[in-house]
Amino acid sequence: MPIYEYVCMECESHFEELVRNDEQQVACPDCSAANVRKQFSVFATHGASTQPSFGGGGGCCGGSCGCGH
Numbered sequence: 723m724p725i726y727e728y729v730c731m732e733c734e735s736h737f738e739e740l741v742r743n744d745e746q747q748v749a750c751p752d753c754s755a756a757n758v759r760k761q762f763s764v765f766a767t768h769g770a771s772t773q774p775s776f777g778g779g780g781g782c783c784g785g786s787c788g789c790g791h
Contacts, residue, residue, distance in 0.1 A: 727761040736761075 729736050730750035739748050749756050
């Protein structure tokens with residue numbers, strides 16, 4: 723079961739949810755709204771470089787999710 727990151731389009735809360743299948747309804751834990759959007763996860767990768775390498779994009783950076791952040 724994957725853990726997905728979501729943003730609530732009502733209260734702009736960001737949260738994670740363990741999802742059993744794609745049809746599972748997800749609600750915001752802060753305001754209980756069902757108007758949520760799944761986010762792309764940003765994860766760190768382990769490599770041979772001296773600097774850590776991070777996955778690019780995703781998340782809500784620059785307001786890409788429409789929440790205005």
